[in-house]
Amino acid sequence: MKKIYPDAATALDGLLFDGMHLCVGGFGLCGIPERLIDALQEAGVKNLTIASNNAGIDNEGLGKLLRSRQVKKMISSYVGENKEFERQFLSGELEVEFCPQGTLAERCRAGGAGIPGFYTKTGVGTQVAEGKEVKSFDGEDYILERGIFADLCLIKGWKADKAGNLVFRKTARNFNAPMATAGKICVAEVEEIIEVGELDPDAIHLPSIYVKRLIDGSPYDKKIEFRMTREREDAA
Amino acid sequence: MKKIYPDAATALDGLLFDGMHLCVGGFGLCGIPERLIDALQEAGVKNLTIASNNAGIDNEGLGKLLRSRQVKKMISSYVGENKEFERQFLSGELEVEFCPQGTLAERCRAGGAGIPGFYTKTGVGTQVAEGKEVKSFDGEDYILERGIFADLCLIKGWKADKAGNLVFRKTARNFNAPMATAGKICVAEVEEIIEVGELDPDAIHLPSIYVKRLIDGSPYDKKIEFRMTREREDAA
Amino acid sequence: MSWDRNQMAARAAQELQDGYYVNLGIGIPTLVANHIPEGVEVTLQSENGMLGIGPFPYEDEIDADLINAGKQTISELTSSSYFGSADSFAMIRGGHIDLTVLGAMEVAQNGDIANWMIPGKMIKGMGGAMDLVAGVKKIIVVMDHCAKDGSPKFIPICTLPLTGINVVDMIITDLAVFHRTDHDSPFKLIELALGVTAEQVAAKTTADFLI
């Protein structure tokens, strides 16, 4: 059972169709599956519904798919810093479902865990609750949120072994972890593919069962949205 | 903020009361918080409701608390291999709520995650579904299961740093992972307490926020329920 | 001639496909691991929190922190990974496990299964059985065709408390194999143990099935 593919285009071969639903990992531009997004753009698949915490920025990340008008609907918690998004959204060309960040993460985790719905206090009494069932538990109101289960999940990891066991690095783990589980098939890109046995079995973030196709997407030139630094104090 | 206590009795000081609810980690005798269970027995606290996948065996693990008649109710998925349990259960002295193993794990994870209820296909149409709400999602029936949130969680880890970051070892992770989150306070026993910085921040199983009190319970003489081995083939 | 335990396990093993992630129950299902076909790579899941179960350990490798769901000592592989119980059952409930092989006390012709309790006897609990039958993609039951008293176990309606409703895809007994292509279809007798006839099977079965 070979999981390793030579590039993003071949890794997505046979999986794409117009109108499909995707879960795409990353937070801002941190930990986004760049190579797979590029391949989606090249494949030209259209009318996509994408669950992703953000929608990239102009011409980075999912911003590329917005520019090429391949996205019908976004399910996101925050979509700032993106002019083309704003234009399509305001003109009604792009549908957006705003979902609280934690609810979005949990909806993906739930979908991946066979849980079609769960109750949360998040959003009770707000616009987010409109049209949703409200139920009281121990005297407190909660709203019913649905699990998300996509046709395809695209994630970015740090290292994976040839069996598909995968680890993330620092805050690039973010939505990649729950979203890897929330679909019929998950394709992962990583910075390095290593031999089976090189990862500590106690320290694997994503067991091989979730990673069905894998590419080495290196080299990466990771983008930073807000570069903050401090000054070194002078040696005394 | 000191989290480290000299022994199990002091770590439980001020936390115990009759009629309290507990979550206790472990699977069979693997990864059970032995020292903390012993301290519960010595404290003599009574009428306990305990969520734990198993109930120990005669005079090991929670079996000790059964023998001293401190348990009013168990919430478990499997309770074999325990004569005293059987006697109390059949005589009606002990109440038992049987819960499918995955539902029990998820109920604890949900309780710890602020989710009071979730839907699952597990148990639909069985005794487990009796008295529970049934809801249809996309044409399939699911039952509503409640989150578990206890007064106190007792878990066993492998190593923890002095800040409370904790790692488990192999299959001793089991229910210790979700149960650590499912209560007002979690007390952990580990085999070794190490310096802050000795654990890889990417490889921590239980972040320090969950571990409020910590003891070094070593040395451990871990029990094995079913010792299976194979023979080495003779060298050719 | 009926199949023995190993032959039943070997028959179940023929359902394994390369790349499958599989959960094996206790008893005969455990033996399936000994009959994995040449060229087929499968990864075994243990619901207490492990992917990639290895063989029983050598005496000097025994580790109390390394057990399977039957609480037996096991070993790990280079490809193994560990996780907690909630993540383990997220995997199971979420439909990520391709196949499970389980024992049963009864299977009904509509795919219901009963394998966790007998009224009047001490109840030990369902463990992970209800989660497995509800979540795994393909459910194979391996069981004796008849109970010790000779009564059929593949029957019109289960008499024992259920583990799951309409979940079983294949039944392998010591006499025959029944299969259905989907959960709206009836079971079909697709295979007989050497020397066993369809008539003999029918005589020992009260469930309706196609031949």
Added chain:
Amino acid sequence: MSWDRNQMAARAAQELQDGYYVNLGIGIPTLVANHIPEGVEVTLQSENGMLGIGPFPYEDEIDADLINAGKQTISELTSSSYFGSADSFAMIRGGHIDLTVLGAMEVAQNGDIANWMIPGKMIKGMGGAMDLVAGVKKIIVVMDHCAKDGSPKFIPICTLPLTGINVVDMIITDLAVFHRTDHDSPFKLIELALGVTAEQVAAKTTADFLI
């Protein structure tokens, strides 16, 4: 004299207790980290998946894989840990974070808060704000007492779309501090900026509050 941004942040920092796990919002709330009282150890959570946020990195430490929820580069501490978004919000929603400091556009006298959208303007989304106000044990709002046009922001009923209902525990403005002991009680004016009078505060507040 009204408080400036740093003074407001310093006042919020006085609510920190030793051992607290804290989530700080973007803007003035971020400044709270610069005013943590001597002898008080707090651990900062970032909802994108980190406990133990360190200071901004030195130029040669910058790491694109290490950012806070505002997408700014940060550094790690020896006590830091990383986790995924579902685990991060399990922590938040589950009530494990002791305190959060957030900005707001409006707070109502019953504790409702609005801080995520203005009808007619481009909606950017609520990010993690709704999860934080629903899940964290203690919610402190830090905001200017009045909007730029001089209209009060602590008001009888929110006019903007809500982020959460009946969730705010304390309001720190440039003029005063309001607190309530539980979610059934009204807010009470408990502190004034130097030289500010209760009458001045009352004149700029349409919400009912106790003095």
